[in-house]
Amino acid sequence: MGSTAQRLDVVDALRGFAIVSIMLLHNIEHFDLYYVVPDAPAWLAALDKVVWECAFFLFGGKSYAIFALLFGLTFHLQSQARKERGEDFRARYGWRLLILFGFGMLNSMFFHGDILTIYAVLGLCLLPVARMGDGAVLALAAILMLQPYEALVLADALRHPDVKIGDPVSWRYFGRINDYLMGDSILRAWAGNLTNGKLAVIHWSWETGRVFQILSLFMLGMLAGRRGLFAAGPDTLRFWRRTLAAATLLFLPLYTIRTLLPDWVASAALRRPLATIVASWSNFAFMLVLVACFVLLYQGGAATRVLRVLAPLGRMSLTSYFTQSVIGSFIYYGFGLGLYKVTGATLCLMIGALLAALQCAFCAWWLRRHAQGPLEHLWHRATWISARQPA
Template sequence: MSPSAARLDLVDALRGYAIASIMLLHNIEHFDLMHMPAGQPAWLNGLDRYVWDSAFFLFGGKSYAIFALLFGVTFHLQFSARAARGEDFRPRFVWRMLLLLAFGLCNSLFYQGDILTLYAVLALALLPVARLRDGAVLAIALLLLLQPHAWVALLQALPAPAATLPDPASWAYFGRANDYLANGTLFDVWHGNLTNGKEGVVRWSWETGRLFQIPALFMLGMLAARRGRFTLSDENRAFWRRALLLAVLAFVPLYALNDQLGAWLPAEGVRRPVAVMAASWMKLAFMVVLVALFALAFHAAAAARLLRAFAPLGRMSLTGYVLQSLVGTALYYGYGFGLYRTTGATMCLLIGIALALLQGALCAWWLRHYRQGPLEALWHRVTWIGAPAAAVAAPRT
């Protein structure tokens, strides 16, 4: 296998892992319909809490971060491929993101937590940095990862650190969403998701620092692709070992800080912005741990053969992401089967595993017959509408 093909296999498999873990997490939280079933035995309630905590420890804020990192990788692969032909990919990329925004809005009809719309808008941050030197891009990414809005909030809180803060604004939106997700018709869900739900998600993304972290991850993914970090080589094996060590060394104190923050900083005005920073950095560090472990495992032939099972799902990530929203919300929401009423985290985890396996098998079958997933093929064709036939050939990126 050529280094280029091995790189794409690793990227595809890692993206597939991210999609599968997103599937598990979304099932556990009933696709944002928060509800604890009544009448369960105490042992099952205890098991549900363990499953919930474990799933959010492993995947919460990490799977989407991997997805964002690989979005930046894909951007670089497309940008560099067109640059090699003497083309500027950036105007076409703007059109491509408008199409992704349309896909995201369609997905948002069913699932208010859709990330495609956020990615489509925030990906435009890649345009002004696409031709900058690595050092400049890294500096911009690190500045965004520092969570500047949280630092501003912290400085504003210092004159009265013990002041009581109102609840985050997003909470009210999500509280209203629970009613129409549980009891509304399909049209109630569509209307609520595109109005109340979409605004709530944007506010929550601001409050948690994701609006800064996502474009930073895009840039870091672009830099990783520039340096060929997803190519299988001895140099990259050493790189991922160093990355793993540094990420673990960062994660341990950040986890302790995040866990004890309430005791160490009782003043709410100071604690809340510090919590945003600490949680963001902790999840980022653990994401690097996961990516490094995955990349190192991929360097071993036996492990790589197993991990390549995720690759079909990664190659059809757009189709897979939208499909899981359609199926999952129909299973759990009130307009569908209403399983939110009777399923706790443990049962939802089993459902999520079954759906992920089924989706993976479906993607593998599809790619044995077609080059791309249905939404990927549509996205590619419309992206290159009006371009010469040679430019429309679908590269595996």
């Protein structure tokens, strides 16, 4: 996910921040093995609930949105670097996405919630829009962010508000996950993750509006790269200050509506598409708040030295994302230590923070000795196989 094109330190650090927040969420979820520790003390159960709600308020649906935004930005940086050399990067980028899909399938063996395969498929949308003008790309991104499919479902529900709707399709698959993740067979866990687990995630991504949101964020990230919105300078700081103010004003009413929607709308047929649309917009707005705060703190000099610690992690985001799945599955699943049985959200948050700190230290150590992370190096070499490789 790191680029060998022009490096922007703030982007590396922001990507590192997303990796850390994903690590924390995955840990408190036991890497999607949902299990509540029985007979936990009342005070610990209450604390676990607070930790869970705070973590998902801050990062749920936002960390992957940051990843998607930076994915589109990286595409622009790589394309621009090749364009300056008189080359068209699009065919090579399609091959690069195919390799990423392979990494994603390997990652999915350990964690079915893998996002790499989804990014690899949806990333193909950047190829036809790469030559479109800024206005056209922005308009298309806005339409996708509006969740057009859910809008159609909502329009139909307005005509038939009393119709009974079934459970989301993903629930059928999620209900089977614990059967093989709690078991002691790693082969059964891998098989389940690659079949039942992948279908669960695909359906869930569609049902929650993630597909349209990711496509939109890819395009917005590409536009951010074109406009140089992460380059240091007074214009950048001014843009992110305005973004912070606007996103905050947008988030507050959206989050209020999201919270009160179950009380306001009795019809399930109406409530489900409305909840998907509002949640998508709410997460997008808060993601912009996080990104704006991060950039302002980093480029404003207030916390640059502290936040720069995350940059090596961001430069090795593919390696870091993959290894956290491998380590996390061994820690929590039945074929490993099986800690899902005894760890609530509070203890899992501590484990996640420790793992994130260790990853940061490892990435800094590795990059003092190598130009890229191990998986980044493999990805780079495979991308440019049978071609002149860029420096």
